[in-house]
Amino acid sequence: MKSTSAPYEPDTRTYPTTLKSVDLRGPAGRLEALLNEGAPDSQYAALVCHPHPLGGGTLHNKVVYHAMKVLNGPDWGLRLPVLRFNFRGAGLSEGHHEGLVESADVSAALDWLHVQFNLPIVVIGFSFGAVMALAACCGNSSAPYRNIHALAALGLPTQGFDQQFRYPFLAGCNFPKLFLSGDRDGFAPKTELEQIVHAAADPKRLVFISGADHSFTGHLESMQHSLATWLKEHVQ
Numbered sequence: 001m002k003s004t005s006a007p008y009e010p011d012t013r014t015y016p017t018t019l020k021s022v023d024l025r026g027p028a029g030r031l032e033a034l035l036n037e038g039a040p041d042s043q044y045a046a047l048v049c050h051p052h053p054l055g056g057g058t059l060h061n062k063v064v065y066h067a068m069k070v071l072n073g074p075d076w077g078l079r080l081p082v083l084r085f086n087f088r089g090a091g092l093s094e095g096h097h098e099g100l101v102e103s104a105d106v107s108a109a110l111d112w113l114h115v116q117f118n119l120p121i122v123v124i125g126f127s128f129g130a131v132m133a134l135a136a137c138c139g140n141s142s143a144p145y146r147n148i149h150a151l152a153a154l155g156l157p158t159q160g161f162d163q164q165f166r167y168p169f170l171a172g173c174n175f176p177k178l179f180l181s182g183d184r185d186g187f188a189p190k191t192e193l194e195q196i197v198h199a200a201a202d203p204k205r206l207v208f209i210s211g212a213d214h215s216f217t218g219h220l221e222s223m224q225h226s227l228a229t230w231l232k233e234h235v236q
Contacts, residue, residue, distance in 0.1 A: 011039065011074040026108040028088040028095025033109070034059060036072040038081035044149060044235050045117040046071045046082045047109050049129030052161060053090040053097050063126045063154060066220045070228050071122070078235065081117060085109050087132070099161075102128075106136035110148075120149035122235060124227075127187070127214065130156045131165055138173035150234045152178040152227060155214050157187035158196065170200035177204045178230045182212025182219065205230060 024033035038045075048071070050064045051057030064084060069075075072082045087102045088095030106125075113121055125133030130153035137148045156179055157165050170177075179197050181188055190208065197206040207226050212219035 009077050011077050011079050013039070022083070022112070024083075024085055024109060024112050026088060026093075026095070026105045027101075028093075028105070030094045031085045031088065031105060031108065032059070032090075032092040033083060033085035033112075036068060036082045036084075038072060039079035042080050042117075043119065044080050044122050045113045045119045046080045046122040046124065047106070047113060047133075048082060048084050049106055049109075049123070049125040049133045050084070050087065050090070051127035051129055051155075053087055053128075054161065055128075057087075057128060058091050059084040059086050061126065062220065063215060063223070064129070066224055067124045067126065067152075067154065067227060070224050070231065071124070076224075076228055078231065080122065080235075083109055083113055087129075103132045103135035103140070106132050107140065110136065114147065120147050122149055122231070123151045124154065125151070125156075126154040127157060130154060134167060134170070134173070137175075138167075139169040148175055150176040150178075150231075152180060152230065154180050154223065154227075155185060155187065155216070156181065156193065156196070157214075158189065158192040160187040167196055167200070170196065172201060174201050175203075176234050178227070179204065179206045180223065180226055180230075181208055182214060182216055183208040183210055184212060185214045187214050 022033045024031045068082045071080045086093040089097040216223045
């Protein structure tokens with residue numbers, strides 16, 4: 001029977017899945033990290049990056065958690081191993097927030113996934129996490145060896161925390177990309193995000209969730225459905 005909550009057949013196989021702490025080391029020291037283990041026959045591994053630490057963002061953020069469930073939860077059918085971590089200075093991670101170099105923390109997480117699984121990687125970032133994920137995966141000339149398969153930017157900001165965000169490197173970023181935002185996102189006016197996505201290389205998709213704010217308040221299920229629909233096209 002089809003799942004009523006997602007465009008997938010639910011995974012009804014019975015095998016143990018666990019949440020475990022992992023030893024993740026970044027340039028600024030140890031990064032607090034958790035791995036939701038996936039199916040033993042997973043063909044992909046995944047990384048989810050959290051929003052701005054100065055706004056209270058951590059790996060336990062609700063958008064991050066709901067994105068992880070799409071990737072890992074049995075109801076959505078993917079059951080990928082998913083790594084979440086706290087950027088430097090957030091939670092129990094060592095170091096202190098700097099704001100521009102945290103993309104190196106994403107790179108450390110990608111390196112860990114590559115060593116542990118040696119699988120194509122799906123990356124999801126929310127807000128600041130999307131900024132850093134894009135910088136690590138598209139703005140870093142060494143990124144291709146990490147085997148990035150696809151990336152979803154949730155609530156990608158064009159402004160905030162007294163700065164403007166620009167993404168010129170997206171013009172050369174050729175793996176599949178989803179830009180998923182609320183049409184009432186105060187950190188990314190629709191016209192500005194549309195311009196950024198227009199300048200990005202294909203393949204790409206821009207989806208706005210009607211009535212949703214930056215954190216998809218009251219629209220987390222719609223966010224999950226939009227994310228799952230896109231993922232179905234690229235990881236199955």
